[in-house]
Amino acid sequence: MAMKLERVKVADIRPLEDEYGNQFASRDYDLKANKEYVSELAASFDASGEPEEPVRLIRDGKLYRIKTGNSRVRAMKQLGTEECWALIDDDDTVQSVLEATVRTDHKKKYEETELAGYVQQLTMFGDDEYVSDVSGIGVENARKVRRVREIAGEAAENMTLDRMYAAYEFDGDDEKFEEIMSAPEGKWRSIADHYIGERDRKLKVEALEAASIAAGLRLTADARQGRQYITSVEKPESMADEVAGASEGYTDVVGIVSDYSWRPAITLYGVSKTKDEEDRKAAEKRRKREEAESACEAAIDAREAWFMAKVRNNEPMPVVDGMLRDAFMNHATTSDYNAASIGDALDIVAEADDGQRIDETMNQLCKFVAWWWLPAQKFSTGYAGAVADGNFGYYKVMMKEFVGLGAAMRQDGYEPNEAEEWITDLVSSALAEDGNDGDSDDE
Numbered sequence: 201m202a203m204k205l206e207r208v209k210v211a212d213i214r215p216l217e218d219e220y221g222n223q224f225a226s227r228d229y230d231l232k233a234n235k236e237y238v239s240e241l242a243a244s245f246d247a248s249g250e251p252e253e254p255v256r257l258i259r260d261g262k263l264y265r266i267k268t269g270n271s272r273v274r275a276m277k278q279l280g281t282e283e284c285w286a287l288i289d290d291d292d293t294v295q296s297v298l299e300a301t302v303r304t305d306h307k308k309k310y311e312e313t314e315l316a317g318y319v320q321q322l323t324m325f326g327d328d329e330y331v332s333d334v335s336g337i338g339v340e341n342a343r344k345v346r347r348v349r350e351i352a353g354e355a356a357e358n359m360t361l362d363r364m365y366a367a368y369e370f371d372g373d374d375e376k377f378e379e380i381m382s383a384p385e386g387k388w389r390s391i392a393d394h395y396i397g398e399r400d401r402k403l404k405v406e407a408l409e410a411a412s413i414a415a416g417l418r419l420t421a422d423a424r425q426g427r428q429y430i431t432s433v434e435k436p437e438s439m440a441d442e443v444a445g446a447s448e449g450y451t452d453v454v455g456i457v458s459d460y461s462w463r464p465a466i467t468l469y470g471v472s473k474t475k476d477e478e479d480r481k482a483a484e485k486r487r488k489r490e491e492a493e494s495a496c497e498a499a500i501d502a503r504e505a506w507f508m509a510k511v512r513n514n515e516p517m518p519v520v521d522g523m524l525r526d527a528f529m530n531h532a533t534t535s536d537y538n539a540a541s542i543g544d545a546l547d548i549v550a551e552a553d554d555g556q557r558i559d560e561t562m563n564q565l566c567k568f569v570a571w572w573w574l575p576a577q578k579f580s581t582g583y584a585g586a587v588a589d590g591n592f593g594y595y596k597v598m599m600k601e602f603v604g605l606g607a608a609m610r611q612d613g614y615e616p617n618e619a620e621e622w623i624t625d626l627v628s629s630a631l632a633e634d635g636n637d638g639d640s641d642d643e
Contacts, residue, residue: 203289205254208264210276210284213257216265229274231311242275249281256287264288312360320349320356337361344368352381366392369399404436405459408466411439417466418454427469432458434465442468449473489585492626496584499620503605504571506614511567517612523605524570531573576605584623587630596634599627 228234245251255269264286266273276284322331323346331342341361348364349356351371356364363380366388370376380392412419417439430450433442446453450470458465472478510517571577579602583595592599606616606624616624 203287206286206288207283208257208286208288210273210281212262213255213264213266213273213286214260215270216258216267228311228313233311234271238271238274238278241271242278245275245279245281249276249279250284251275254285254287256289259288259290312362313358316345316359316361316364317357319345319361323349341365347371348381351377355381363388363392366396369396401459401464405457405464407436408433408439408464409457411436412443412455412466415440415443417443417468419457419466420454421456427452427454427471430468430470432465432467434463439466446470485589488588492584492588492623493581495619495623495626496579496581498617499606499623500580502617502620503609503614506609507571510612517609519608519611520605521567523574523608524567527573527575528566528570531570574601574605576601584627587627590630592630592634596631599631603628603631 229238241251251269251272253269253272255272256267257264257269258267259265267289319331319335319337319342322334323342326334328339328342328346331337331345332339335342337345344365345361348359348368348371352359352367359367359381367377367380369392370380376395380388380395383391409419428450430446430453431442433439433455443453446468447470450472453468453470455466455468458467507517507520509515510520575598579595579598583592583598586592586595587599603624606614606620610616
């Protein structure tokens with residue numbers, strides 16, 4: 201039968217309903233957004249109080265059911281419009297109306313819960329492929345919607361599609377399913393993400409364990425003792441190659457399950473096939489470092505003893521005194537704290553910048569203080585160990601000052617012991633081999 205354009209009474213128009221009074225293809229007009237939309241429509245009508253585009257209706261005895269135009273009908277009722285033009289198609293059915301509702305979503309986007317409700321209603325008229333074809337959500341998602349609707353019943357009516365998809369992931373776990381379905385709108389997603397992440401992590405660990413067994417890897421609770429870390433394997437499909445590669449350089453390779461994070465892995469440990477050689481090299485490196493630290497400590501102690509004796513006996517040491525004077529001037533005249541505490545105590549004014557005056561007023565205490573201000577004093581046993589390791593990039597200035605102070609002391613009669621000669625040679629050789637005289641640290 202052809203579609204007809206007829207004049208109908210607005211009071212005779214009703215929403216589309218099933219035999220139980222449940223409305224099909226109708227927005228939720230309790231929502232503020234939909235109420236505002238109806239008011240905007242009403243304001244757009246001309247003086248007749250009718251929309252430019254006629255509503256489409258299905259004849260139901262003496263009444264009419266809305267196929268498309270629920271919002272327009274409400275707008276007319278809001279304006280008090282008594283009659284309107286309408287397109288009547290007696291061949292239309294509830295199913296065809298619902299299909300049109302889901303497919304036609306361009307005049308005003310449906311709220312998420314509204315669209316989910318329409319999709320749920322589609323499941324009553326066809327299989328998952330049919331629902332997918334009409335709604336465009338895909339067969340798998342159509343299956344999820346149908347299943348959640350079966351489990352939750354009316355509780356699913358106000359659920360979004362995303363929430364239904366998330367709840368489906370826990371079909372069979374009543375507690376988690378119910379928690380996701382009943383959570384407040386602002387919280388269900390974080391709850392679902394937590395449970396999904398927890399489940400996926402467990403599945404990942406199981407897959408890694410299965411791959412480990414297939415690769416011949418022995419899993420243990422504590423593999424660290426006597427073994428070295430090799431690598432961590434996060435992908436089950438990489439396990440066989442990783443275990444094979446580890447076995448080339450290690451013996452007794454085992455794995456520990458690391459499932460304490462969101463990225464579970466199997467961590468491989470083993471005994472290096474070259475462990476004896478590695479241990480020997482490590483021991484030799486440790487011996488050299490300890491020897492350098494010990495020699496440096498002996499040198500520092502010997503220098504300090506020589507200096508203290510010189511000062512107490514008021515013996516001349518002109519070269520070192522020059523270095524002390526420079527150190528004193530660099531600190532006492534540039535620091536308010538140093539000038540106050542040292543200058544006042546010795547009646548040396550902070551403004552003094554004349555070398556002769558410093559020489560005249562220099563006494564034992566000044567020398568003692570200036571000794572610890574010498575740049576060379578920054579070179580300690582730890583730095584000596586770094587030189588022995590070859591890791592001295594940032595210490596070149598201190599290394600040069602250390603060697604320089606020893607040379608100045610020799611000019612004043614100091615005789616270094618064997619340990620100091622050894623550490624001095626080590627530091628000097630390191631500077632020479634590096635090709636840097638120590639004027640500036642590496643950046």
